[in-house]
Amino acid sequence: MAELLQHLVNGLSLGTIYALVALGYTMVYGVLKLINFAHGDVYMVGAFAGYYLGAVLGTDRRPNVGKAALVTMGAMAICGALGFVIERFAYRPLRHRARLTALITAIGVSFLLEFGFQLNPLVRTPIEFPPGPAPRFFPALVDLGPPLEPLGATVQRIDVVGFVVAIVLMLGLQWIVYRTRFGVAMRAVSFDSQIAGLMGIPVNRIISGTFMLGAALAAAAGIINASSRPRIEPLLGLMSGLKAFVAAVLGGIGSVPGAMVGGFLLGLVEEFVAGYTSSRYRDAIAFAVLILVLLVRPEGLFGKGRVEKV
């Protein structure tokens, strides 16, 4: 029973990360019909942004909630800006070209971030940037006390906080998407960007906003993840990004609730299967889920097969 609960807890914790990152994939795919290959790496940048901000603010000496909040919001802002820059300079100029061209650029941006961050530091103060290939250790942003132990399972308090923060962010996103003018505009652009433009919606600004929103969520995910699993390195986004993408596909790419459900579902499946068989196959599980979804129901749980007008 304790083992079951432990896996449940771990699965939810993992699922939170997947859900937050999957949201970015799904929203960008919705408005641009492009898989933003670089999104997983924005998540990695978020973790490092938190690391650097933490170092600057001195959280390792005196961690407190205020600093934690500052670090998180700062990282979200930095990644939001990064998302804006990527869209504006790498994707927007190619919007009217073949899809293949934009995909190749996305791959280029992704690798640029991954390998750019692996370069040895060019500046050393106030921070060592780029961080280089060796892993770094994310500081504890708050000191919360010993772990909780309900029914024999061990739950770190930081994981609970992370979970709550993630839920709050997702609720915030729901509110934005379904109750604000920006959200309506975003959904309109997802449906048909040409018509949306003709209706007076500033399509470019909406797309930029969507990118920034997704990037900010990824940054938050980066920080939440790094708080539980403090070892961070430039290739962090590769596997996690892949898995978050699988989660988005599972939920139905383009669907916001789908990304959330898909994320939690994948986290739980991965945790339970790895837990009861062997952790060696952890990564293969996500891949197996992807193949299964593509074979059985490619539009995902919440997706609707959109018919292409010929």
Place this chain on the structure above:
Amino acid sequence: MSAGVNPLELESVTMRFGGLKALSAFSLALRPGELVGLIGPNGAGKTTAFNAITGVYEPTEGEVRVTGEVVNGRRPHEICARGVARTFQNIRLFRELTALDNVRIACHAQATSGFFDALLLTGRHRSEEARIVARAEEYLAVMGLADRRDEIAKGLPYGEQRRLEIARALATGPKVLCLDEPAAGMNAAEKTGLMQLIRAIRDRFGLAVLVIEHDMRVVMGVSERLLVLDHGDTIAEGKPEAIRKNPKVIEAYLGDAYLEEKGVKL
């Protein structure tokens, strides 16, 4: 006309997209060698019907039958293999390929040699390639494009691109040819030429033709029979003369204000 199975039949085909009914209980029996026109205002469901016939969409209800065989849910290339070819409303040529290549590709559907033969350069492959190239050149010649053989498709003048698309469709060896607004963008002289061309194709290749067209002169001049669609419903069917005078058709195109002005009551 040979007695036997019709090359194309649609029975009560309905296409629903979510809440939208794009095509409602559409029925058609196309006889061998028949020239039928499909008209109606924009958004009436004409291209939707084409897409249902050629397998781009799977009918929500009803049956599509090609030479008696139900083809609902079959992929477009399978339906093409069974004898239905089409052109597109917005020309969809293989733009970066030559005119010859565009037609060659359509010929290959009936080839028997596959990838392996191509790679190993077998005798069967080589003789089949020779036959395909000869056939493709013939179809280009039929459409008056013989000297365009090695031109890149996107560089051809608009009228020739339309003819190339028809040549390509013909190369699949169909029993039914579906033309989606073939006269779009042409001037009066080109349209007259097109009408003659369609009839010549029908006569030479013995196939049935289904034409979607907006230009009344063209479609009335070419068709032996007409179907009129409006908002997915079939509002009239019959010979061109009768359709021309049908008040429902006039209303669909011009609105009931026109009818009132003319003092016609429905």
Place this chain on the structure above:
Amino acid sequence: MKPVLRSLLPFLVGIPLLAIAQALIPPEYFLWIVAIGVNIVLAVSLNVVNGFTGQFSLGHAGFMAVGAYSAAKVSLALAGVRVPGLPEVVTDELAFAVALASGMGAAALAGLLVGMPSLRLRGDYLAIVTLGFGEIIRSLIENTTVLGEALGLQGLPKRTNVVWLGVSALATIVMARRLAVSTQGRALFAIREDEIAAEAMGVDTTGYKVRAFTISAAYAGLAGGLVGHAIQLVTPAMFTFIRSFEVVVMVVLGGLGSVTGSIVSAIVLGVAIEKLRSLEQYRMVIYSLLLIVLMLLRPQGIFGTRELWDLRLFRRLPRPRALAATPGGASPTAVRDEGGRGGQA
């Protein structure tokens, strides 16, 4: 010329030339030749999927790994085997051929299994699926004892030489060219241009995409086998996504769809990597920037879809031609010849 002879002609001419080259080239250039030869096989084979067919695969290294490990296992299994009556040298070469063929077969099978679910869909799924596949294969190899885990398999016989590399590169180029000029190959380009129209014209787009993918994977497996038997070792670290990315850069730089372009960039990048060892750290960053800049400024790469064999002087190379008019034979399309009424505007 009899079809069999015509089919093997490039090799009948090439092998003697390669044997002469092998005798003349000094051994210190061996690794250079391996790098260039393998690059050509990888780039040209990837071009069939990414260039000809317009589908984006990022998993070439994964298929390389499947081929390399399969070839290695077969090689090690055949190590002591002797065929009575045949000299040892011949048996060794035969064993190597069998190993390479097994590698190609295994990689082709992997390509089939990965391609079938992913290529059914239009869209960009293939890139992610193949990237994932490459990573999973590596992860599986690292966790499998019988495959040597992280240390890999050692003690492979050194069989790769100029002749084998040359023959492999030639085989890949011949494969790509024959495909490109054939009607089946043209159909791949049609799929790249407009998949919907291709499907409407009777091309089984999924079937064709899967075939192209499988062939491409097989040749990646060949490259893997060659590499393993050159450095006498196969490890998972040799087949990371970085390798896949390098091949992608080669193909995109040369021009998606141009075999000539792939060969040129395979050679150029192969040489550049050796010459610029000091900039090793920046290599991947340079590649990434190169890719982005290329897409923004010249997405067709160096050659676009142009080929060396499109030039006038190569016009005589075999390409499909219509049969000469057969006397008394009916025209292939006419039911009744009406004499040029069609199409007069």
